[in-house]
Amino acid sequence: MHRWHSIVFLIWWWYCLPSPIMSQELHIKFSNKWPLDEYHSHLRQLLQQLLSLVNVKRCFAIITDDIHFPIYDRSYYESIGRNLCPSYMMHVNESQDLGRPGKSLELHLSAMKASDCDLYVITILNAGQVKRLLKYIYRNRSLNMQRKYILLHDSRLFVEDMLHLWSVFVECLFLKRLMDNSFTISTIAYPGILSGVLVAKQLATWSFGQRIQGSVFFIDKTKNLKGAQLPVAIAEHYPMVQLIRSSNVYQGVEIDIMNALAKALNFHPIYYNANVSDTMDWNDQQDQQNDYYDNETRLIDSLIIGEVSRHVARFAIGDLHLFQAYSHLVELSYPHNFECLTFLTPESTADNSWQTFILPFSGGMWAGVLLSLFVVGSVFYMISFLNAMLSNDGENNKKTFFRCLRWNRLKSEDRVDKNVWQRSSFRIALMRRRSTAVVKYRDIFDDYPNCILLTYSMLLYVALPRMPRNWPLRVLTGWYWIYCILLVATYRASFTAILANPAARITIDTLQELLYSHLPLSTELTENRQFFLDSSDSVAQQLGTSMNIMTHSNDMIARIAKGQCAYYDNEFYLRYLRSTDDSVSDAADAATTTNGVGSGSAALHIMHECVIQMPVVIALEKNSAIKEHVDTYIKYLAESGLIAKWLRDAIQRLPAEEEAPQEALMNLRKFWSSFVALIIGYLIAICAILAENWHFRHYIMKHPMYDTYCPSLYYNFKRLYPDQ
Numbered sequence: 001m002h003r004w005h006s007i008v009f010l011i012w013w014w015y016c017l018p019s020p021i022m023s024q025e026l027h028i029k030f031s032n033k034w035p036l037d038e039y040h041s042h043l044r045q046l047l048q049q050l051l052s053l054v055n056v057k058r059c060f061a062i063i064t065d066d067i068h069f070p071i072y073d074r075s076y077y078e079s080i081g082r083n084l085c086p087s088y089m090m091h092v093n094e095s096q097d098l099g100r101p102g103k104s105l106e107l108h109l110s111a112m113k114a115s116d117c118d119l120y121v122i123t124i125l126n127a128g129q130v131k132r133l134l135k136y137i138y139r140n141r142s143l144n145m146q147r148k149y150i151l152l153h154d155s156r157l158f159v160e161d162m163l164h165l166w167s168v169f170v171e172c173l174f175l176k177r178l179m180d181n182s183f184t185i186s187t188i189a190y191p192g193i194l195s196g197v198l199v200a201k202q203l204a205t206w207s208f209g210q211r212i213q214g215s216v217f218f219i220d221k222t223k224n225l226k227g228a229q230l231p232v233a234i235a236e237h238y239p240m241v242q243l244i245r246s247s248n249v250y251q252g253v254e255i256d257i258m259n260a261l262a263k264a265l266n267f268h269p270i271y272y273n274a275n276v277s278d279t280m281d282w283n284d285q286q287d288q289q290n291d292y293y294d295n296e297t298r299l300i301d302s303l304i305i306g307e308v309s310r311h312v313a314r315f316a317i318g319d320l321h322l323f324q325a326y327s328h329l330v331e332l333s334y335p336h337n338f339e340c341l342t343f344l345t346p347e348s349t350a351d352n353s354w355q356t357f358i359l360p361f362s363g364g365m366w367a368g369v370l371l372s373l374f375v376v377g378s379v380f381y382m383i384s385f386l387n388a389m390l391s392n393d394g395e396n397n398k399k400t401f402f403r404c405l406r407w408n409r410l411k412s413e414d415r416v417d418k419n420v421w422q423r424s425s426f427r428i429a430l431m432r433r434r435s436t437a438v439v440k441y442r443d444i445f446d447d448y449p450n451c452i453l454l455t456y457s458m459l460l461y462v463a464l465p466r467m468p469r470n471w472p473l474r475v476l477t478g479w480y481w482i483y484c485i486l487l488v489a490t491y492r493a494s495f496t497a498i499l500a501n502p503a504a505r506i507t508i509d510t511l512q513e514l515l516y517s518h519l520p521l522s523t524e525l526t527e528n529r530q531f532f533l534d535s536s537d538s539v540a541q542q543l544g545t546s547m548n549i550m551t552h553s554n555d556m557i558a559r560i561a562k563g564q565c566a567y568y569d570n571e572f573y574l575r576y577l578r579s580t581d582d583s584v585s586d587a588a589d590a591a592t593t594t595n596g597v598g599s600g601s602a603a604l605h606i607m608h609e610c611v612i613q614m615p616v617v618i619a620l621e622k623n624s625a626i627k628e629h630v631d632t633y634i635k636y637l638a639e640s641g642l643i644a645k646w647l648r649d650a651i652q653r654l655p656a657e658e659e660a661p662q663e664a665l666m667n668l669r670k671f672w673s674s675f676v677a678l679i680i681g682y683l684i685a686i687c688a689i690l691a692e693n694w695h696f697r698h699y700i701m702k703h704p705m706y707d708t709y710c711p712s713l714y715y716n717f718k719r720l721y722p723d724q
Contacts, residue, residue, distance in 0.1 A: 234304065342568070344568075
């Protein structure tokens with residue numbers, strides 16, 4: 001891994017040595033050896049020529065001190081010519097701390113940045129002030145550091161703590177006055193500084209009255225990095241970055257993007273895994289990682305962000321999302337993709353095979369069927385009663401209707417004296433008489449129990465023992481048959497659909513359902529949890545309070561399948577986890593009803609609702625000079641469809657949806673409802689037999705007319721006198 005433990009300064013000794021002496025004694029010797037007016041005139045002429053070469057379109061800004069302030073007089077602006085552009089002038093004092101500028105200076109810098117000036121001329125003799133000003137600009141992004149800058153040369157500017165600043169201020173010209181009153185014009189050798197080597201490249205030597213050629217000044221040095229080796233910190237996260245173990249080669253969408261950028265900008269990427277280090281144990285990495293905070297002192301978990309912010313790496317890739325917390329530490333590229341962030345949740349299939357026979361109808365439908373059964377049975381009984389009342393034998397047969405309501409209102413002549421029951425002649429007469437001779441002919445709907453039983457039998461397609469004798473009952477029977485045909489056809493169609501289709505899956509597809517499930521939530525980054533807490537949605541805030549930070553472990557998928565947690569990440573990574581982990585099937589077999597999710601066999605389900613479509617970016621060093629070109633080429637790759645093509649290639653083997661269970665297959669599990677119905681029927685039959693036996697022993701055997709040796713005596717008596 002590329003580390004900058006030492007910095008080599010290859011600045012010529014004759015070029016750098018006089019600078020600190022000059023900066024300390026220049027003000028004293030101006031009046032003796034170098035007249036101040038001569039110095040002003042020479043520097044003014046040089047700045048005028050450089051200004052004419054810049055081709056200022058928007059504006060230019062001047063930051064100067066008391067010594068150089070007289071340079072920028074009326075003649076300076078008149079010499080520029082007719083193409084006069086707006087300019088800013090900021091005058092600083094010698095004792096002013098530019099590392100902590102006051103409100104006035106901050107307003108000036110903000111105005112310059114808002115105007116996006118093309119050129120910044122900084123003529124301050126005190127190198128300490130210049131250093132603090134440049135560091136303040138770098139730290140707060142007060143100005144656009146990719147614009148053109150002109151500064152006075154001083155060797156104190158080329159120290160170790162300024163190295164990263166000069167890798168940003170690449171369009172800088174340094175003006176150094178020599179003993180013969182000439183000036184050398186130099187700049188920072190780029191991209192050599194990206195390798196940790198600071199080299200001052202001399203461009204020209206200018207003397208008073210000489211014209212300079214502008215072909216070598218202010219050229220774009222960031223288009224071609226000349227094969228520089230740039231370290232790239234990566235974090236494995238499918239489908240952006242993935243390590244192929246067999247060949248020890250990284251693949252993925254962002255690897256393809258980095259290779260395309262390397263080819264376009266002519267640099268060589270050096271990939272290394274920021275989460276795996278041979279020289280640092282895990283505890284050291286955790287301690288180091290915990291030092292990354294944004295401006296609001298919130299912890300940033302991404303280790304690759306720390307690698308770039310500490311200038312160990314020039315790029316960072318690994319499915320980074322566009323979080324505001326990152327922007328204070330690094331530069332984020334133009335989004336190359338948008339990912340659906342959602343949850344991986346457990347899925348259950350309720351084992352309700354025993355309910356198959358009652359599932360075709362809802363509860364209200366079954367209540368309506370049972371109610372119609374009793375209502376139609378009662379209508380049959382009422383029509384039979386009215387028909388008996390209107391017929392000629394109504395007086396004889398009406399006594400057989402509503403016996404339960406007329407139990408105590410029977411006429412005395414209809415009752416048989418109990419003393420008569422004991423007579424032998426009465427018993428002999430009952431034994432000799434046949435029931436057909438005693439009881440007159442009755443219809444099938446003359447008894448209410450028969451009405452209910454026959455109505456139920458017609459509902460099950462069981463034919464009546466015979467047609468009713470009366471025509472009103474026959475007509476009602478026909479219409480009731482039509483009703484039964486429609487009802488049974490509907491039941492059969494619904495029953496067939498239930499058997500042919502798989503059981504409905506119990507899934508979580510919305511944030512509201514996830515909140516009601518009370519599942520513990522997990523995510524890998526603190527930024528994801530903070531996103532929920534900062535949301536304006538109350539449901540998201542409640543989910544954020546219950547979200548835990550955890551790293552990916554081997555048993556995480558098994559925990560999700562068992563209904564112990566739900567995991568938050570992008571859809572492609574969740575599909576990758578669902579398709580590659582082998583512990584899901586083992587956990588699914590042992591899954592039971594947990595957290596109110598459901599019962600039956602558990603599986604993994606990706607929530608259909610996207611929490612957010614999050615942009616995916618590449619991290620660069622703070623104020624990186626190549627960010628503009630990186631954004632441009634990423635836009636080209638996106639517009640050409642290459643990024644979409646690489647993404648399709650990466651996820652083509654991942655199933656988009658869960659595998660659907662087999663359909664139209666009748667198995668023993670589905671047929672279990674028939675055994676349930678059979679068992680229920682047996683239980684009802686056994687209960688009926690026990691009730692009948694109890695009734696026989698406690699009522700029939702205790703009747704005065706019951707004789708153990710002649711049971712027909714009791715039944716003949718009940719046929720003649722059913723109410724006694």
